[in-house]
Amino acid sequence: MGSEAESECSEVILGVDGGTTSTVCVCLPLLRFSDHLPDPLPVLGRAVAGCSNYNSIGEEAARDTLAKVMEEALSISGVNVSAVRAVCLGVSGVNHPRDAERVFNWIRNIFPAHVNIYVHNDAVAALASGTMGKLHGCVLIAGTGCISYGFTEDGREARAAGAGPVLGDWGSGYGIAARALTAVVRAHDGRDMQTTLTTHILDSLGLSSPDEIIGWTYADPSWARIAALVPVVVSCAEAGDQVANDILKNAVEELASSVKAVVRRLSLAGEDGRGSFPVVMVGGVLEANRNWDIGSEVINSVFKTFVGACPIRPKVEPAVGAALVAWNSLKKEVQANGHR
Template sequence: MNNYGESNGDLNVHEKQVEGRDHGENGDGSGNGVILGIDGGTTSTVCVCIPIFPSSNTLPKPLLVLGRAVSGCSNHNSVGETAARDTLEEVMAEALSKSGSNWSTVHAVCLGVSGVNHPTDQERILNWLREIFPSHVKLYVQNDAVAALASGTMGKLHGCVLIAGTGCISYGFAEDGREARASGAGPVLGDWGSGYGIAAKALTAVIRAHDGRGPQTLLTNKILKALCLSSPDELIGWTYADPSWARIAALVPEVVSCAEACDQVATKILVDAVQDLALSVKAVVQRLGLCGEDGNGFFPVVMVGGVLEANRTWDIGKEVVKCIQEQFPGAHPIRPQVEPAVGAALLAWNFLMKESTENCHS
């Protein structure tokens, strides 16, 4: 998932690593094989391996994670298809190795990856996965926002998710299966509520203040100190030397600090970001009718990403929720207790259970 910092937090899961054993054949609860869940973002890619739990309405607590691996970017729009494929294959292999499992024990894979914006994107990735896994393995490809939603609803597709990390997107599902999204088109097309968008506006404000086009701001000294630069002129070289989204988004904490010090420029940047993020959620809610006919219906809003973390006085996530609930009082914010990669794995598990039930009734 796209965070501006390392912010997986407490996953409320138990990771069990056993060397040299095949979990598909022992008594640890995974005798029916394993499931891989992958959260592939612009900043990093996470893969978890979980056992196939017995079909029931309740999941075990704590949720058993057999293995977990982390690698780099797997967004094909950012690094190209070959590099994205290599990253995904590498992270799956490592998670299986850590779990003591192997490719033959995999029964299902759910890949939630950023950059999947069209059925052709899904089909291209599915074709690649089919080259790796036997035909009996169930394969599911979703946008990474879907995995993030599932991390808050424990694998159920209902409600809305707001992701605000390096990038941002809002994605939702109605109970009848209809889905909608807003934002998520990248910084060039205006994801201004994202970590990248916030930091890019801050860098722009520093340049404008330096050349006389904008007001003076605490952002100048704060950002220069953070980057070990001596002059705003040096920001130009720093920015274009490596214009990666995550590198720029890492400056968000500096913007928040300046806003907490009552800097008007920084405060306006954050207020605008809050409005933009809330607007993306509102657009999805209205298109899907999640709020009901009277506008007061209950629905979950899963909050994911470093920008939304409640660890500062100027709490972006809290302000976004306040803005959403002014229009939709039934919006219920959820901070996931598991990471999006686990959400992807739970999606695959739910899909498997649904198919199993349908086959039993056919």
């Protein structure tokens, strides 16, 4: 760890990325408030736990997950609660001020009153992972779920998608896999064209007949379990299956439209629509494959409307982005009070 980190190691900040699949917490030393951050950033401790979206697992389980992952990160870092100066949580399911207040109250009971606590949707942590804590631009997350979220430099924000599978997040991993399962059932019924998805999905799940897909799906309809089939869909599309290819094309359209909606609502591209702005790309669905690169196809679609879009693949994980949001917020408060 460098001298800059050591100079402030008596105080730390926590960043939490709380998702539907997993929750990550990192502990960073409170760095000097300057315009330059050390590279690499000194991470004192990192802990991982399960889902913390209370819409998926309930309030008590989500609260316990957040408390446990923060406690573990502090323990790994060799510090206790008294060393914490600020905490930023980006949590899936925080879609309204009431949601943020609920999570804030959970965390307020854990830390002393002087600790600054910031609660956002997990998309904010993902955006900050690409902008190093500065909330400006648009982030597209496409993993188990999907969402586009944007901020302007003056603090306005907007989102598109992220409403979950029932309300149509079809560009998500869940959405892609659910469409593939539907295609297999429809093909088996004779309602749609045959597809190699049938053989490959049955092999992947260890099933012998499409009839068994119904029981498999409803036995445990968790989002992540179904989304895990995305690589099978991509493989079939790369092998030339038309049904799988159409599913991925639809996902690209859905994801690109959500980014464009946010950019328009916030005028991120300026009055003429040609200004530059960052688009942070996060999530397994957007990672490059052999021939089918969903992330690149999304950006190409966005480029057709907004030529100033600047795609960013983050160098740090969203939990670190959350910690940097806390650091930047503290920095602004200190500077506003006339201190350095």
